Amino acid sequence: MNDTRQFHLLAGLATGRDARSDDAIYQSLWEAIVEHRLSPGARLPEDALAGAFGVSRTMIRRVLQRLALEQLVTLRTHRGAQITSPTPSEARDVFRARRLLEGALLTEVVGNIKPADLQALAQIADQEHHASREQAIRLSARFHTRLMAMAGNASLSEALSQLISRTSLIIAVYGRGQAGCPCEHHTLIKLLETHDLAALQKWMHEHLTGIEASLDFTASGDALPDFEHLFGHHREQNAS
Structure with missing residues (x-):
């Protein structure tokens, strides 16, 4: 493949x-x-x-x-x-891996991101506001995949894209209601504009942890x- x-x-x-x-x-x-x-x-x-x-x-x-x-x-x-x-144990492993990888890749994203990149992310976040729950899961995956592409590290970004796909399946199965508020991605975009790496990594950790905590394993x-x-x-x- x-x-x-x-x-x-x-x-x-x-x-x-x-x-x-x-x-x-x-x-x-x-x-x-x-x-x-x-x-x-x-x-x-x-x-x-x-x-x-x-x-x-x-x-x-x-x-x-x-x-x-x-x-x-x-x-x-x-x-x-x-x-x-996916089992609950597998789901937790996927979220743990995403927290580690996405937090690390943000270092490179901050160094590479351009105004056009922020605009592309904002367009996806805007679409999330008007999407159904199912569509929002797909758009969220696109948002995070596009964000990590801005790191310029193809090998890590491609590995992460598989984790994002698995997360989408996990959220579709075990999620209750909307998979996080779409406004959260707009908050991330504002943080990206400041290039505050510590704040970005804190946001990403809390964002992914919050989604994991909302899951109802059935x-x-x-x-x-x-x-x-x-x-x-x-x-x-x-x-x-």
Whole structure:
């Protein structure tokens, strides 16, 4: 898998994707997972997905393997793929890792950030204000991924993008209500304008800790979603 390509998709930097390309199908499935339209434990049969998207099972298999590397999908021998059900212990580990990595990367972000970067972040934060809970989870992931891209450290940013994806799944599953107030990201933008590293790192630690503390760990069931309803428009779009 091309980690840089995945990172650009999550940050909202990729454009011009064909509706039946690997990237477009990956993005559609990723959004359906983090917006909780596909629930943890849901089975992902290759033939059903191939029919819904109007593509080959080989292409679907490649996309599922990409999602499995991010630990959003679990591949089981003789049982196929299903949406990963993160455990409470795994969720805490992910948040702990994010606090460490994002706090460290802020040092480089402060040294690199430009007015255009702040404007891009503000646009995402504005969209969060008008988004549904599910859309807000996706936009929050985009905000944090875009922020970490400003560090200029591709290796760490790409590793963090996987943690952000896993966090989105965790919040979609265990979150109660909105995943933090959208105004919190505007507060971060104001702090970025001051270049106050200590205040930024304190904010990030409290922000992620607050989201983790709001989680309500409960079990999820196993289901077979209506893939035609979720993804059939991709096939129709390419047929027109």
